[in-house]
Amino acid sequence: MSRFIFATAQYASGDWESAPVLPENLIDSVARYTSIDVAPAGVHVPLSSEAVFNFPFLWLTGHLPVRFTEAEARNLQRYVTRGGMIVIDDHNHDVTGVFHNTATEEIARLFGPMTRLSKDHALYRCFFVFDDGPPTTHHELNGWGDDLVHPYLDAVLVNGRIGLVYSSKDYSSEWNFHPENKRTMQEDPTRFGVNLIVYALSY
Amino acid sequence: MHSPTDRARRWLETAFRLLALAALLSAIGLALRGRAADRAESSDSNGLPAALRRWSTVTTPIEASVAFLATPTGRTRDWLTALAGAGSRISWSGSELVASALSIEPRADPAGGADLVATAPLGASIVFIDAIGTLDSARVSGSPVRLGLDRPRSTIEARVGAVTARAGLTDSLSVDRLLVIGRAGWELKFTMAALEERGWQVDAVVQLSPASRIGQGITEPIDTARYAAVVTIDSSAGRYAARIARYVHSGGGLVAWPEALLLKPLARLAPGQSGAPIRSDDLPPPDSLPRTALTLLPITALRQDAVILERRGQLVAVAARRIGAGRVLQTGYTNAWRWRMAGGAQSVDRHRAWISALVSRVAYSHDHPLAVPPADAAPLATLVAALGRSTPPAAPMPGADPWALLPWLFSLTVVMLLLEWLSRRLRGAR
Numbered sequence: 001m002s003r004f005i006f007a008t009a010q011y012a013s014g015d016w017e018s019a020p021v022l023p024e025n026l027i028d029s030v031a032r033y034t035s036i037d038v039a040p041a042g043v044h045v046p047l048s049s050e051a052v053f054n055f056p057f058l059w060l061t062g063h064l065p066v067r068f069t070e071a072e073a074r075n076l077q078r079y080v081t082r083g084g085m086i087v088i089d090d091h092n093h094d095v096t097g098v099f100h101n102t103a104t105e106e107i108a109r110l111f112g113p114m115t116r117l118s119k120d121h122a123l124y125r126c127f128f129v130f131d132d133g134p135p136t137t138h139h140e141l142n143g144w145g146d147d148l149v150h151p152y153l154d155a156v157l158v159n160g161r162i163g164l165v166y167s168s169k170d171y172s173s174e175w176n177f178h179p180e181n182k183r184t185m186q187e188d189p190t191r192f193g194v195n196l197i198v199y200a201l202s203y
Numbered sequence: 204m205h206s207p208t209d210r211a212r213r214w215l216e217t218a219f220r221l222l223a224l225a226a227l228l229s230a231i232g233l234a235l236r237g238r239a240a241d242r243a244e245s246s247d248s249n250g251l252p253a254a255l256r257r258w259s260t261v262t263t264p265i266e267a268s269v270a271f272l273a274t275p276t277g278r279t280r281d282w283l284t285a286l287a288g289a290g291s292r293i294s295w296s297g298s299e300l301v302a303s304a305l306s307i308e309p310r311a312d313p314a315g316g317a318d319l320v321a322t323a324p325l326g327a328s329i330v331f332i333d334a335i336g337t338l339d340s341a342r343v344s345g346s347p348v349r350l351g352l353d354r355p356r357s358t359i360e361a362r363v364g365a366v367t368a369r370a371g372l373t374d375s376l377s378v379d380r381l382l383v384i385g386r387a388g389w390e391l392k393f394t395m396a397a398l399e400e401r402g403w404q405v406d407a408v409v410q411l412s413p414a415s416r417i418g419q420g421i422t423e424p425i426d427t428a429r430y431a432a433v434v435t436i437d438s439s440a441g442r443y444a445a446r447i448a449r450y451v452h453s454g455g456g457l458v459a460w461p462e463a464l465l466l467k468p469l470a471r472l473a474p475g476q477s478g479a480p481i482r483s484d485d486l487p488p489p490d491s492l493p494r495t496a497l498t499l500l501p502i503t504a505l506r507q508d509a510v511i512l513e514r515r516g517q518l519v520a521v522a523a524r525r526i527g528a529g530r531v532l533q534t535g536y537t538n539a540w541r542w543r544m545a546g547g548a549q550s551v552d553r554h555r556a557w558i559s560a561l562v563s564r565v566a567y568s569h570d571h572p573l574a575v576p577p578a579d580a581a582p583l584a585t586l587v588a589a590l591g592r593s594t595p596p597a598a599p600m601p602g603a604d605p606w607a608l609l610p611w612l613f614s615l616t617v618v619m620l621l622l623e624w625l626s627r628r629l630r631g632a633r
Contacts, residue, residue: 002388033412034415035411037386037388053487054485054541054544054545056389056392056544079544082544127411161396198417
């Protein structure tokens with residue numbers, strides 16, 4: 001069987017590597033909480049390459065404007081319609097910021113309008129249960145970026161399954177810490193990251 | 204004492220009488236022979252409908268030979284069989300007729316469809332036709348020709364030269380839900396996606412950790428009243444293995460990936476054992492031979508009753524067997540998900556159809572009989588069963604028409620008798 005490998009999408013226009021510790025942290029959480037066969041290290045995969053199709057889960061983040069090249073756009077469309085799942089997170093936590101504006105434009109161009117995920121969606125209860133939808137981040141609570149709490153995630157659905165998740169919550173900042181720091185926390189904030197990966201592998 | 208002239212006349216008169224007698228006997232013989240010849244008939248396909256009416260209403264032939272240019276319809280064949288039953292000796296020939304057969308079976312698939320299997324002599328070309336027109340054609344190359352139809356018409360024809368085999372769907376199938384069991388992973392995800400997109404209703408047990416699993420739908424009890432088949436991706440099916448084995452014995456279907464056969468109750472049901480893995484590289488599976496790019500655990504140590512369904516070169520990739528009323532299919536592929544994600548333009552559809560076909564082969568289904576027109580699945584075999592083997596065409600009767608000679612023979616008899624009478628009167632005898 002193929003083990004789960006956390007893949008970060010490289011794209012030409014932005015700072016795709018802006019959350020360098022996040023993969024390690026989520027891999028640690030998946031290994032800690034589940035029996036999923038997970039590779040101990042993640043990979044970086046150019047979105048424009050055929051290699052992305054070997055990794056049906058992709059993480060994409062950044063602060064800068066997102067403009068997909070022709071090859072990136074073509075691959076992303078093919079990736080999502082074939083059953084891959086990509087999570088795109090706004091590292092600015094700012095719905096007026098350049099990442100949000102350009103990324104959502106690109107998503108709308110490729111897939112049309114996104115669907116708002118209801119709080120009872122399987123994504124919020126497939127492993128850990130989040131009755132209130134996506135968990136709030138410290139940046140949202142402490143005021144950062146647009147100074148808003150975003151209670152929903154948006155998604156592109158393909159045959160009823162999530163193919164693309166768009167987050168304005170800045171999980172890239174929330175989860176970008178060394179895994180050993182979890183022991184000092186009252187509640188592990190990466191638990192929702194586990195849900196994202198479990199959903200991708202199970203639905 | 205008779206004069207030499209008298210003696211000559213007497214000789215001549217005797218000769219006239221003998222000639223008259225010979226002509227009379229010949230006429231009688233020809234008349235009898237002509238009567239017998241009148242009751243041996245022959246026809247070909249074109250004249251057969253009229254001949255059958257004549258043979259059944261005007262004169263019943265003692266022997267009838269038919270030269271078929273094409274396979275007769277069931278009605279014609281039955282008519283000839285009835286004539287044979289009424290006492291006529293029916294023989295037939297047909298050098299253009301070749302053995303062929305066609306079968307059509309509904310798929311146990313929520314999307315419906317049917318599978319055609321046709322056979323004919325090696326090298327023959329088979330043309331498949333339905334009520335709308337030509338569906339496809341293929342040349343026989345050693346094994347039967349198979350054709351899948353997503354929306355079959357009630358009757359399908361397979362034409363091989365002058366022979367037309369007809370087969371119809373005699374029933375339709377409905378299928379229940381599927382139960383998919385496995386750990387969270389790509390193979391499970393994409394297998395479930397393919398099945399659901401095909402229209403299967405899928406319940407799933409997804410193992411996430413030793414104490415945690417996702418259950419979609421109700422998974423108990425596992426029986427044929429609820430599930431058409433169980434799909435086991437890996438050894439996480441352990442807690443259900445004994446129940447699955449009972450389910451299969453009671454008529455259910457099981458599709459097992461190699462790792463699931465590490466469970467002894469399932470291994471005992473499997474068509475074979477899993478061999479050493481032949482790992483794939485990360486190259487995209489090509490559209491032409493996509494499964495050559497997948498990791499394969501070839502099926503070895505096949506049981507005697509196992510049926511090989513797919514090979515990769517010399518290796519067995521998919522096999523199946525019956526267990527009582529149930530069926531078990533073992534696949535040797537472990538990462539078919541790569542076919543869907545990384546394959547060519549058709550890979551999503553083909554992966555979906557392939558996965559669904561694996562399940563269809565073993566799924567428990569409910570039959571619903573259909574009213575269908577009469578079929579003729581193996582025309583030549585049916586003809587031989589009805590009328591016996593073919594015989595060479597009957598040779599035409601030598602010589603002229605016997606009835607045409609009778610007036611000449613009668614005239615000859617009369618002339619001879621008149622001459623004999625005249626001769627006797629001229630010499631003064633009575």
